Amino acid sequence: MSAPAAILPDAPRATVPPPVIPRPLIELERVAVQFGKGEGAVRALAETDLRIEKGDFVALVGPSGCGKSTILKLVSGLLKPSAGNLFVAGREIGAEDVRIGMAYQNPTLLPWLTVRQNVMLPLKIVQPYRKHWRAKRNGEYREKAEALLAQVGLRGFGDKFPWQLSGGMMQRTNLCRALIHEPDLLLLDEPFGALDQFTREELWATMQDLWSTKRTTVLLVTHDLREAGYLANRICVMSARPGRILEDCAVDFARPRSMDLLYTPGFVALTQRLRELIIGVRTAATL
Amino acid sequence: MTNILATLRAKAPSTALILGVFVVWEVACLAFGISDIVLPRPSQILATLWDRWPALWPHTYQTLYTTLVGFGWGVLIGVTLGVSIGSSRLAFETAYPLLVGISSIPKVAVVPIFVLWFGAGTVPAVLTAMIICIFPIVVNVATGIATVEPELEDVMKTLKASKLDILWNVGLPRAMPYFFASLKVAITLAFVGSVVAETVASNRGIGNMMMIASSSFNVPLVFAGLFILAGLGVMLYLIFSFIERRVTGWAHRKTDLAVTT
Ligand SMILES: Nc1ncnc2c1ncn2[C@@H]1O[C@H](COP(=O)(O)OP(=O)(O)OP(=O)(O)O)[C@@H](O)[C@H]1O
Ligand SMILES: [Mg+2]
Numbered sequence: 001m002s003a004p005a006a007i008l009p010d011a012p013r014a015t016v017p018p019p020v021i022p023r024p025l026i027e028l029e030r031v032a033v034q035f036g037k038g039e040g041a042v043r044a045l046a047e048t049d050l051r052i053e054k055g056d057f058v059a060l061v062g063p064s065g066c067g068k069s070t071i072l073k074l075v076s077g078l079l080k081p082s083a084g085n086l087f088v089a090g091r092e093i094g095a096e097d098v099r100i101g102m103a104y105q106n107p108t109l110l111p112w113l114t115v116r117q118n119v120m121l122p123l124k125i126v127q128p129y130r131k132h133w134r135a136k137r138n139g140e141y142r143e144k145a146e147a148l149l150a151q152v153g154l155r156g157f158g159d160k161f162p163w164q165l166s167g168g169m170m171q172r173t174n175l176c177r178a179l180i181h182e183p184d185l186l187l188l189d190e191p192f193g194a195l196d197q198f199t200r201e202e203l204w205a206t207m208q209d210l211w212s213t214k215r216t217t218v219l220l221v222t223h224d225l226r227e228a229g230y231l232a233n234r235i236c237v238m239s240a241r242p243g244r245i246l247e248d249c250a251v252d253f254a255r256p257r258s259m260d261l262l263y264t265p266g267f268v269a270l271t272q273r274l275r276e277l278i279i280g281v282r283t284a285a286t287l
Numbered sequence: 288m289t290n291i292l293a294t295l296r297a298k299a300p301s302t303a304l305i306l307g308v309f310v311v312w313e314v315a316c317l318a319f320g321i322s323d324i325v326l327p328r329p330s331q332i333l334a335t336l337w338d339r340w341p342a343l344w345p346h347t348y349q350t351l352y353t354t355l356v357g358f359g360w361g362v363l364i365g366v367t368l369g370v371s372i373g374s375s376r377l378a379f380e381t382a383y384p385l386l387v388g389i390s391s392i393p394k395v396a397v398v399p400i401f402v403l404w405f406g407a408g409t410v411p412a413v414l415t416a417m418i419i420c421i422f423p424i425v426v427n428v429a430t431g432i433a434t435v436e437p438e439l440e441d442v443m444k445t446l447k448a449s450k451l452d453i454l455w456n457v458g459l460p461r462a463m464p465y466f467f468a469s470l471k472v473a474i475t476l477a478f479v480g481s482v483v484a485e486t487v488a489s490n491r492g493i494g495n496m497m498m499i500a501s502s503s504f505n506v507p508l509v510f511a512g513l514f515i516l517a518g519l520g521v522m523l524y525l526i527f528s529f530i531e532r533r534v535t536g537w538a539h540r541k542t543d544l545a546v547t548t
Contacts, residue, residue, distance in 0.1 A: 076441070077444075078441055078445065100445045100446075101445075102441065102442050103442075104438040106436065108436050108438050110439075110456075110457065110461075111537050112461075122446050124456065125446045125448045125456070126446050177442075178442075187445070
């Protein structure tokens with residue numbers, strides 16, 4: 001919009017350059033998503049506003065089918081909004097050069113590669129790492145992968161194959177794969193959903209540790225309110241389909257948080273409030 | 288050493304079964320006095336093989352040659368088609384029914400057409416072997432590539448991987464077990480193709496040799512031809528199984544995978 005002004009030599013000079021306000025890493029402005037057309041169209045996401053600051057840890061909760069995964073797909077550029085504006089790092093989606101890491105509930109490790117090779121996969125693909133892949137894959141990159149594996153408690157497992165790991169270990173590997181290329185933004189879609197309670201809690205601690213050291217911006221989709229409360233700085237509660245954000249609450253428990261936090265009255269009150277919100281949303285939707 | 292012993296022990300039952308079949312066959316022929324015009328005994332067949340080997344060898348060579356050339360082209364074309372069909376959802380969904388349709392046609396029915404176009408000889412045999420082994424390869428390779436988990440594809444796309452990156456790093460390695468499973472099917476089918484073509488229109492090859500032998504009621508020689516075909520088939524199957532285990536050992540941790548048609 002300001003580009004034509006620069007071309008015209010006699011454009012009024014008086015306009016003050018707009019003050020540079022640091023923009024959030026992610027901005028959704030009245031973004032809506034609709035699948036299909038006409039009669040059979042499904043509105044997956046109603047007009048939604050969401051801003052996520054750089055370095056934040058935001059959890060997205062809501063009833064099933066409300067469009068949480070859809071928001072992740074929008075932010076990662078896999079899906080185009082049907083309406084509204086979506087900016088990542090202040091630019092229209094697609095034009096940005098933010099690096100994104102992604103982990104799903106299904107770890108989707110490549111069975112023909114070792115754990116370390118799996119973790120190193122993004123370095124083979126993402127710039128600027130890709131340029132040096134041949135030169136560094138046996139040196140620097142390998143050490144980088146080993147360091148990350150050690151941080152999630154998988155020291156010495158680099159040469160194992162995925163089928164030699166437990167579900168929790170695979171998910172740790174998956175997290176490493178999502179983080180190895182030092183993404184600006186980490187998108188997690190129910191990454192701990194398929195794990196048992198104890199493994200899940202262990203992974204929460206690992207995740208918190210990773211976030212505190214790397215300060216990557218994280219957007220976490222989860223069904224587990226305790227997980228959201230334990231990990232996130234902010235929890236966004238979504239309404240039933242077509243989803244929009246009903247409530248955006250800050251979680252300001254001190255960090256590092258320990259498992260004991262989960263049994264404090266403040267935490268219980270928070271999860272209870274969120275739970276009532278979501279149940280209210282669900283019953284409203286079925287009425 | 289213990290390794291070899293273990294393998295031998297594992298293979299012992301199937302070896303015993305094969306030997307058992309031959310022994311029963313031999314004994315039954317002797318016991319019921321079956322004439323060698325109807326069913327020769329294995330010992331007669333082996334003797335024929337031994338005696339006539341100098342005459343049989345050129346035919347064996349011819350059949351092996353046409354089969355391997357046809358198979359080679361079949362693999363080349365099959366992989367190319369399979370990769371292109373498998374890498375595009377649209378192409379996969381469009382072409383799959385057609386492929387299944389074509390692969391259910393008995394391919395030997397095209398032999399007369401090839402003879403019409405190219406005359407009798409080596410060419411129709413090579414072409415038949417090729418055409419018969421293309422389809423299992425195409426279907427398997429395409430399936431292997433097209434069934435990459437959508438989540439994995441999402442992960443790759445968010446890394447801004449190009450289609451080629453995804454194909455190279457995920458699609459092709461993933462398709463390998465499917466590919467090898469189809470190779471084992473294809474190599475045996477290729478033999479069928481070349482032998483049938485030789486039977487119909489050639490003056491060389493095992494198929495032709497068997498035709499001539501049967502018209503002169505030299506039944507042991509016909510069976511010698513069968514034995515040679517079986518031997519070649521098993522040999523090539525073993526070679527591909529061996530390569531398969533070396534290349535795609537990771538896949539055999541999990542069961543299933545192979546789609547064969
Ligand atoms: N490709 C698609 N085509 C048509 N409809 C879709 C598609 N993907 C999602 N939807 C619809 O959009 C809605 C939101 O889907 P989404 O996957 O975002 O839900 P979700 O909040 O992640 O649910 P869950 O918690 O169960 O994972 C769903 O009702 C779904 O039916
Ligand atoms: Mg989802």
